[in-house]
Amino acid sequence: MTTSDIQEPPKITEEHFLDTGTGIEAETEDDGASPEIARPWNxxxxxxxxxxxxxxxxxxxxxxxxxxxxxxxxxxxxxxxxxxxxxxxxxxxxxxxxxxxxxxxxxxxxxxxxxxxxxxxxxxxxxxxxxxxxxxxxxxxxxxxxxxxxxxxxxxxxxxxxxxxxxxxxxxxxxxxxxxxxxxxxxxxxxxxxLNAQEIRHCMSKDRSRTILRSMTSTAEFDAATNGMGGHIRMNDREMALRFAAFWLMGTDGYAKYAAMDPLLQRTTGMLDDANEVDDARVNALMSAFRKAMVNARLVFGDHAFRKWPLTSSWRNPINRALFETWSITLAKYDAEDLDGRKSEIVARARTLMTRDYRYLEAITSSTGDVRRVLYRFETTAKAAEAGK
Structure with missing residues (x-):
C-alpha cells in the first residue's frame, strides 16, 4: 500500500454539551445537500x-x-x-x-x-x-x-x-x-x-417506547459495546437504539419510503408506542436481536466498535451513528461462533473501507440521511461482514 492509495479522512468532530465531550461524533450536512424536510403543511x-x-x-x-x-x-x-x-x-x-x-x-x-x-x-x-x-x-x-x-x-x-x-x-x-x-x-x-431531535421525540412519546428504549440501552451488552454510553445525558443512546429498531422493523426499504431520518424515527417511536403494531413478542425479539448485535460488535471490533478506525490510526474516535446503525443491524444476523473465526478479516475490510473508499466515508460522515448514502453504507457493510468466508 502506498501513500497515494489512502484518502485524506474527513475531520472528526465530537459533539459537546456544557463544554464536555459527549462521546458521539457530530453529523454534518453538505452545503449542496437538499433539506431533509421539504413538505409544506396545510x-x-x-x-x-x-x-x-x-x-x-x-x-x-x-x-x-x-x-x-x-x-x-x-x-x-x-x-x-x-x-x-x-x-x-x-x-x-x-x-x-x-x-x-x-x-x-x-x-x-x-x-x-x-x-x-x-x-x-x-x-x-x-x-x-x-x-x-x-x-x-x-x-x-x-x-x-x-x-x-x-x-x-x-x-x-x-x-x-x-x-x-x-x-x-x-x-x-x-x-x-x-x-x-x-x-x-x-x-x-x-x-x-x-433540545436535540431525540429529546423532542422523548417529550412527544408515550411510556411504552420510552421503556423499550431505556431497556435496550440499560443492558450490559450495550454498555460493553459502547464503552459505557448507557444513560447518555443528551439521550444519544436512546437515539441509537431507536435507529436500530427502525431498520430492524422496516429495513432499508422502509427508510427509502420516508427518505429522511427524522420522519423514520418519529414513525418508529409511534410503532413502539402502539402494542397493536409492535406487540410484546415482537418487542422481545427486537431486544434479543439488539443484545446479539451488541455482543457481536464487541467481539469483532472491541473498543473500536461503531467508531471510525482507519488503517492510518489506532486512536479511539467518538461513536458514529451511521456506523452504529449499519453494523448493529448487519451483525445481528450472524452467530458469534462464525464471527469469532473471521473477525480479523472483517476488521481489515472495515478499516480499508474507512481508509480508501471515499464514497463510504461520505456516507458515514455528512448528509448521512441521504437515501443513496444510507443504501450504500448498508450494502457495503453487508459485504464487509462476509469477509473471510
Whole structure:
C-alpha cells in the first residue's frame, strides 16, 4: 500500500454539551445537500390553543399526573443552582415568564415540550422536599430577603406570590398530526439550551417506547459495546437504539419510503408506542436481536466498535451513528461462533473501507440521511461482514 492509495479522512468532530465531550461524533450536512424536510403543511392542520394557568394549577397537574415532565429526562435538569435560584427570584419579583408549550393527547393528558427546565425547577423548589428541593443561592435583588431559604422557609406572602403567578401556555391540540407536531416543536425549540431531535421525540412519546428504549440501552451488552454510553445525558443512546429498531422493523426499504431520518424515527417511536403494531413478542425479539448485535460488535471490533478506525490510526474516535446503525443491524444476523473465526478479516475490510473508499466515508460522515448514502453504507457493510468466508 502506498501513500497515494489512502484518502485524506474527513475531520472528526465530537459533539459537546456544557463544554464536555459527549462521546458521539457530530453529523454534518453538505452545503449542496437538499433539506431533509421539504413538505409544506396545510395550515389548517396546525391547531394551537393559548391558555393561562397559575403556577399552583400547573404544580397540581404535575402532582396528579395530568401534566407530565417527561420522566427520566436528565437533560431537563442540568441547570446549576444559581440559574435555578434566579428563576425563582424572577417569579418572586413578578417578572413575566416566557410562554410555555404543552402537547395534549386524546385522553386530555399534557406533556411539557418547551419550558421543561423552568417548570422542573419551580416544581423542585416548591414540591421537591429534602430530596430535590434546594435553598436559594446567588440572588441579585433579594439576597437580603430570601437568600439561603427553601420554599418552606419563605413567609406566607412570598409563597402566595409564587402560587398565584400566571403563566401563558400554548397547548398543541391532539388532532394535530404527529409529523406536524414534531416540526412545531423543532421551530419553537429556541430558548435556553435547545433540545436535540431525540429529546423532542422523548417529550412527544408515550411510556411504552420510552421503556423499550431505556431497556435496550440499560443492558450490559450495550454498555460493553459502547464503552459505557448507557444513560447518555443528551439521550444519544436512546437515539441509537431507536435507529436500530427502525431498520430492524422496516429495513432499508422502509427508510427509502420516508427518505429522511427524522420522519423514520418519529414513525418508529409511534410503532413502539402502539402494542397493536409492535406487540410484546415482537418487542422481545427486537431486544434479543439488539443484545446479539451488541455482543457481536464487541467481539469483532472491541473498543473500536461503531467508531471510525482507519488503517492510518489506532486512536479511539467518538461513536458514529451511521456506523452504529449499519453494523448493529448487519451483525445481528450472524452467530458469534462464525464471527469469532473471521473477525480479523472483517476488521481489515472495515478499516480499508474507512481508509480508501471515499464514497463510504461520505456516507458515514455528512448528509448521512441521504437515501443513496444510507443504501450504500448498508450494502457495503453487508459485504464487509462476509469477509473471510
Amino acid at each position: 395550515p389548517e392542520q396546525i391547531r394551537v390553543n393559548t391558555k393561562q394557568f397559575s403556577l399552583r394549577n400547573a404544580l397540581d397537574m404535575i402532582e396528579d399526573d395530568s401534566l407530565e415532565l417527561a420522566p427520566d429526562f436528565q437533560r431537563g435538569r442540568v441547570w446549576k443552582l444559581v440559574q435555578k435560584s434566579r428563576l425563582i427570584e424572577s417569579v418572586l419579583l413578578q417578572i413575566p415568564l416566557p410562554a410555555f408549550y404543552f402537547a395534549e393527547d386524546t385522553d386530555g393528558y399534557m406533556r411539557v415540550v418547551d419550558g421543561l427546565q423552568r417548570l422542573s425547577t419551580i416544581h423542585d423548589f416548591v414540591r421537591g422536599g429534602d430530596e430535590q428541593g434546594f435553598a436559594l443561592k446567588g440572588l441579585e435583588y433579594l439576597q437580603n430577603t430570601v437568600e439561603g431559604k427553601r420554599f418552606e422557609d419563605l413567609p406566607a406572602p412570598w409563597k402566595r406570590r409564587i402560587f398565584n403567578t400566571q403563566i401563558v401556555t400554548h397547548v398543541i391540540d391532539p388532532t394535530t398530526p404527529p409529523d406536524v407536531m414534531y416540526d412545531i416543536f423543532k421551530r419553537i425549540n429556541t430558548g435556553g439550551t435547545p
